[in-house]
Amino acid sequence: MTTPYSMEELVSLCKRRGFIFPASEIYGGINGFWDYGPLGTELKNNLRDAWWHDMVHCPPMGPDGEPLSIVGIDSSIIQNPKVWEASGHVGGFNDPMVDCRESKSRYRADHLLCLGVKGDTSGQIYAYIENDDDSLASAQKKLEKYVKRTLSSEEIDTCALTELSVEELAITVGPDTKTVGTLTEPRQFSLMFDTTVGATGGEENKAYLRPETAQGIFLNFMNVVDTMRVKVPFGIAQIGKAFRNEVTPRNFIFRSREFEQMELEWFCHEDEAQQWYAFWCDYRKKWWQQMGLTTGNLQMRQHDSDELAHYAKEGCGTFDIEYKFPFTDPGYGELEGVAHRGNYDLSRHTEFSGKKINYFDQQKNERYTPHVIEPSAGLSRGTLALLCEAYTPDDRPSKVFMKFNPRIAPIKAAIFPLVNKNGMPEIATKLHEEMRKQHVVQYDAKQSIGKRYARMDEAGTPYCFVIDGDTLEDNTITVRDRDTATQERINIDQAVAFLNDKLNQ
RNA sequence: GCGGGUGUAGCUCAAUUGGUAGAGCGUCAGCCUUCCAAGCUGAAUGUCGACGGUUCGAACCCGUUCACCCGCUCCA
Structure with a gap:
């Protein structure tokens, strides 16, 4: 999948x-x-x-x-x-690298070995990749084709690419090419960041x-x-x-x-x-x-x-x-x-x-x-x-929600008054001030309830507590679950315990 | 480092053969609203990635550069 x-x-x-x-x-x-x-x-x-x-x-x-x-x-x-x-x-983070201008390949210089005819300094040198049998065979084949005869192992000289001189590198054929001189000189890639200690600077610092x-x-x-x-x-x-x-x-x-x-x-x-x-x-x-x-x-x-x-x-x-x-x-x-x-x-x-x-x-x-x-x-x-x-595409209004584990969710819960009047904001504000002592929670009374749910879905907030008309009558609020978008009704006095319980699961 | 692609509002994208930038969504304000980006009214926001060139005039053409994406390469 x-x-x-x-x-x-x-x-x-x-x-x-x-x-x-x-x-x-x-x-x-x-x-x-x-x-x-x-x-x-x-x-x-x-x-x-x-x-x-x-x-x-x-x-x-x-x-x-x-x-x-x-x-x-x-x-x-x-x-x-x-x-x-x-x-x-x-040592280990300063790998010398070699690029091949023709094949556009890059190699670690210390992972390349070279083949040449023993005692022959005028011919071509063939590079191959260490521990790669195919690459070695290819290099030997190219060398034998160049000298137009089969070579015994005694006649072949092997050395590390890093030991080659500039002149020798110029007559070297890369592992993935047939032309000479396409390899760049080994360049140091320092993976560590340098800095200078002391205001005066200098290499010794x-x-x-x-x-x-x-x-x-x-x-x-x-x-x-x-x-x-x-x-x-x-x-x-x-x-x-x-x-x-x-x-x-x-x-x-x-x-x-x-x-x-x-x-x-x-x-x-x-x-x-x-x-x-x-x-x-x-x-x-x-x-x-x-x-x-x-x-x-x-x-x-x-x-x-x-x-x-x-x-x-x-x-x-x-x-x-x-x-x-x-x-x-x-x-x-x-x-x-x-x-x-x-x-x-x-x-x-x-x-x-x-x-x-x-x-x-x-x-x-x-x-x-x-x-x-x-x-x-x-x-x-x-x-x-x-x-x-957490990224979860869905057919809900926000089109996506962040399904964080409640324990690591950036915002644990949101508190909304269903409408921004009729005493609901006052109750919601009070609940918010109580809850924020223990958890990262947000209060939001702006715009429609749907937009507020949608915002919280994208932030990955697992629970939304809503103070509605019934709260004024019987002290209950709704809890909306982010993943299912379903609601249950609990007593407002149990809200903090409810959240604690969910976060400790 | 190489090859290809992209770069315009917070996000997703438009802008006829070069004529000094728009939409949707979001955001904000107000009204309205008793549960899923609802409705109405209004508002803010861009040196069109950056620099240079061509031109009367460049988001558009050319060059350079930066960033991101894809494929190589690399990866303690």
């Missing part, structure tokens, strides 16, 4: 109803950046708060039935630049905006162990902005250059890591379902070994929780990655800083560097998934 609506419709509603706007729009916008409007901010904050509550304040029970121990931190976006050398990001929040947690591992009386296994959580100079920002807020992450680093003994990995994969999928992603648009996917990140190679892999967005349909896009990072990060920081970063288990009398299971979720992407999931 394909998505019954287009991304343009959703983007249009987000703009129209104040969820998301293009950043610096009056200046023509800026590629890869978006602003959250009033409703989008509420929505995102609700998702963020739900995560913090469910992961830090009230985490799930562990496999042994005991509550998990998780604490939160909020680390600086800018850290000592050595952090990113130790983490591998300075260069620093980076963090490309992930995780490192701030590893940096503070010993601080937390020394101050919080935590025992392994335990977790440290953090929510915050991260920055990446994506080559191609695309698909609304899905791949933006400034985004928010919700990351947990779960520290455990190596022997238990596999068990915790399975535990977190399972729990995190359930969590997303609880947030309202329940229609089968979620899937779990184990990474292939060749797509593992540099930090995950030591461990046992990465599981992606993916969502079927309208722009990925029928494919899926990553919402959260649950990675087994091994003890890569703590070990690297031990090595680069020279500081002791480990844990001593008094019971076992064992000192070790904990392994890490990392459920790393995208708050921005999660917000987008909630928007995509």
Whole structure:
């Protein structure tokens, strides 16, 4: 089944109803950046708060039935630049790229290898893609055609494309072309944002905006162990902005250059890591379902070994929780990655800083560097998934409504006087003032009741309380349900309890 | 980064072969209204994405640029 609506419709509603706007729009916008409007901010904050509550304040029970121990931190976006050398990001996020002018293809330079005849510096060189048998066969075929004979493996010289000189690159044939010299020189694509610390500037003061929040947690591992009386296994959580100079920002807020992450680093003994990995994969999928992603648009996917990140190679892999967005349909896009990072990060920081970063288990009398299971979720992407999931075309007057889970809906309820006279506004205003002490609610007395319902449908408000003529007689009001557009009548004194009850379901 | 497309009011879109911008919806005000964008009256809103050029005159033609969408590419 394909998505019954287009991304343009959703983007249009987000703009129209104040969820998301293009950043610096009056200046023509800026590629890869978006602003959250009033409703989008509420929505995102609700998702963020739900995560913090469910992961830090009230985490799930562990496999042994005991509550998990998780604490939160909020680390600086800018850290000592050595952090990113130790983490591998300075190396790993600086991929040299090569473009082919003829085939319009782009390759990672360090993923290209080259074939040539041994000892022959005047002939042609043929590039092929690493670990791609077809590409290798094609390159060898082209080389043999060029020298007009079959070559034995002893006669063929292989080297990395990055080792070629400018002259050699000029006589190189790209993987997907037959002419020489179509490949550009390898260019660095730095995925990390540079900035300068200090007013005087200068290269020696260069620093980076963090490309992930995780490192701030590893940096503070010993601080937390020394101050919080935590025992392994335990977790440290953090929510915050991260920055990446994506080559191609695309698909609304899905791949933006400034985004928010919700990351947990779960520290455990190596022997238990596999068990915790399975535990977190399972729990995190359930969590997303609880947030309202329940229609089968979620899937779990184990990474292939060749797509593992540099930090995950030591461990046992990465599981992606993916969502079927309208722009990925029928494919899926990553919402959260649950990675087994091994003890890569703590070990690297031990090595680069020279500081002791480990844990001593008094019971076992064992000192070790904990392994890490990392459920790393995208708050921005999660917000987008909630928007995509909620968007529900319908034949009602608004033609569409946002079917948010009440727990994460930006506005929980609206209070209307049926008509703006006869004492109804006074009662409605009083109810509104009572309700807003506990929940985000809106009062609206303007225009017809139908328009007010329609507005709330597009904002995704799950309940509308209406004070009508009967209220004056018997103290009852109607509650209109967003999803069914049906009403029930309750006593006005029970309205707050009614809403509390619905939001806690 | 490449190829294609789009850019006019908050949103969706018009504007005859170049003659200094309109509609619907929404928004706002008033009246009316006892339950689903109802009705009546009125109002506000655009440097036609930006810059430059051609022209007596450009939303329209040309160039550059920016943003968004689609397809490649990339994706910790």
